[in-house]
Amino acid sequence: MKYQTRNQLQSVGDVHADMQRPTMTSRERLARWAELLEQTPDRSLGTLPETEFQLASTRDAMRSADTPITVAFQDEVLQADGLKDDTYGEAKRFFELTDWQLHRVVCSCHLGATVRAETAARHVREASGPRPGLFARLWREIMGCAPYF
Template sequence: MRYEPRERLQTIADVHPDMERRAMTRDERLARWAELLERIPDQRLSTLSETEYQPTWARKTMRNAGSPISVAFEDAVLRAEGLQDDTYGEARRFFELSDWELHQLVCSCHSGATVRAETAARNVRDILEPRPGLFAMLLNALLVVRSS
């Protein structure tokens, strides 16, 4: 593939620079975040301290430089999609996460002061592709046994 200036492309192709592109879906934004984290698997990222104990107003503004949320905010694609900063509240809004889901991703109570980016990516993917919980696995096993 070779580079061609826009002016040249306009003479050989139907170019529409003002054409709007489709916004990313929630799943696409989460998948992009996971991919960014997977690119730096061994990097230690800062967590947020005890998010579940913070009042809502304080939790919204929580941030830590070098956190999994910061990795997302450093990405030009996610910023172009509307990610405005690297705070807990903005990540909750932009990625359409519940407090419980975001707590699982960034809280210090799960991994201490830092988390490996690979672990954070796996946690993001778990939101995208939830694994069945213990109760669901037991129920499934019971139903398999009963149908045999």
Template sequence: MKHQTLDQLQTIAEVKLSATYPTMTRRQRIERWAELLEQNPQRCLGALTGTEYLAPEARAVARGAGSPITVAYEDPVLRAEGLKDDTYGEAKRFFEVSDWQLHDIVCHCHVGATMQARWAAARVRRTINGNRFLAWLRAALAH
């Protein structure tokens, strides 16, 4: 086997270095998604229609151009971590969220046809922190 330097290889072939990213935790993936949305808080995003009424198979492939999921998919880091497309089902799998959590972020019934990215970011963050009022209520009822 002949050893060559990177410069020598580039004269005879197109060499692309691939960056390797450490595996992100669920929390890190969700935080990155929120941060991406917060980078342009006024950005107008499209909502998905009636996700709670779709059959599971249709819900899995549902997508909307310019949705909060699209913002995540536009990020090369999240794609390198394994985000395959900007469908509802892929976002549910990749971010490890429930249907109701994802519905809360992307469905039109909360905001109409469009939403600002900062609103979506707050909803994304809520999947990490949970609803504080409900947490307080559960704790109060437990005593």
């Protein structure tokens, strides 16, 4: 295949720069992110320290090499859909997550200094589903598992 500039292509046919492919929904973005993480389930990824204790501006700028967010940012499909960098704030915006949801995916207080990609993928998938009720959340925090009744 021969590389040609936009001007060269316009001499052959109509080129419309304003045509864009449809963007993914937030659920589709989260599903893609989880799939990327699941491709290397045993990969050890870094976390971000104590995100809940940071000022919002500091938290939004937080990043570290080789985090679950970095895995998403390295994907050309997610970049083409609008993921601009691998900061906490950009992940929150792009994936349409609350601080609490993103905190569960990348914060060291839940995961330690590193997290397995498979575990991060599970948290990403949980973020894409309906939020459990208050009782279910309390049960999970106290008992460490989802209620079974």
